[in-house]
Amino acid sequence: MSLVAVVDLAHPDLALTPTIRSTDASIQVVSHTATDPETGMFFFLVEADSFPEFEAALEADHTVSESMLVAEASTTRIYRLGHTPGTKLVSPPVTEMGGLMLEAESTSDGWSVRMQLPDRETLGALWEHCENEGIQFELGHIYSLDDFSLDGVGLTDAQHDALIMAYEAGYFEEPRGTSLEELADELDISPTAVGGRIRRGTARLIERTLLDEE
Template identity: 25%
Template sequence: MKTVRLTLRHDAETIHPMHRFVAESDAFESYRLVHGNFAGGDDNAFVFHVVGDPDIYEAALADTDRVDDYDLVRTGDRTFTVYVRDLPADVDTRLLETFTGGSLVVLPPLEYRSDWTVRFSVVGESADLQRALEGVPDGVEATVDRVGEYDGADAAVGALTARQREALRVAREAGYFAVPRSASVEDVAAELDCAPGTAAEHLRKAEATVMDALDL
């Protein structure tokens, strides 16, 4: 079974208003869809994990006409989970049908990014994956980031934010995980251009995320 890591780039006509709002706001650091009911119908049910300002997010959520119902649960000062009954536009329905048809399975999380892109992985047979890529609707540009045999690794890697992946990559290349360790948190922070405390926090959260995603 093949796995494809994809980036979908939306234009101004196809981007979801909540994705656009989060992308254009400085109040959010991470926006990921972690569970979803992809069965189709009049609306779709999704669960998002968000790092950012819950008050600003909820005000925008209540103001959009694309959401039928929602339930926001705060899990920390700047972290929250939101259950959404989303009213899909035509492009959303077509994308869901494209990437869930035949043998295809979408692997959460779906990472909604500030450049109007969505990154996620899909597992399935080669013919169905090719069909899906050819069926991406107008207004959405698909880029294949990686293709390989499915080995379950996406569950752990895909759960990381872009900054967490970067922190782990820099730490590995610097020798932070070597035995014996040949780089310090300060070395990693210098490469990431951030404070040592921030680098340590990125690494701690990344390690916890990977461990939680592994089926041990």
């Protein structure tokens, strides 16, 4: 039976890890581009308070071979990036094993990814691949595909933590009991990143509950 797994990954040579660790930017893979290992180009949605700082980090990032700005708004941009030969990527082996990368979002140290895999044996094979590559592999949640569809789950751990913290601190109350800045201090990320996690997490919950009901 197919399953959905949420996994945290970390390694100095994972794609964009140097940029992730040196900036407060929130980075998300534009998911459909992460399933084609042949192109060598990937698209990333970036939320940042300072894009000059982010682009300077890209220039110094040893995992990035080339970058191009594709679209931009005030606090959000989309970049197309190529990776150097030594960059470690998880999406190609996931695809080769018959899996699908559903979502990948930056954490403070690396990536939180949500994957659909054929079975637990495939998950074990992916864990073994990461161990052989020296990639830290921390399994957060695992669901059967039926449970995933029915229960309305599917948040990354980062989105889950941001939403729970925001709710408990009164962010959704009127007047608000906390601010993005205060939440950012608690999570040790930028206010822009917190806002992005709350928006994407809320959108995911709506997709998996209200829209499914309709």
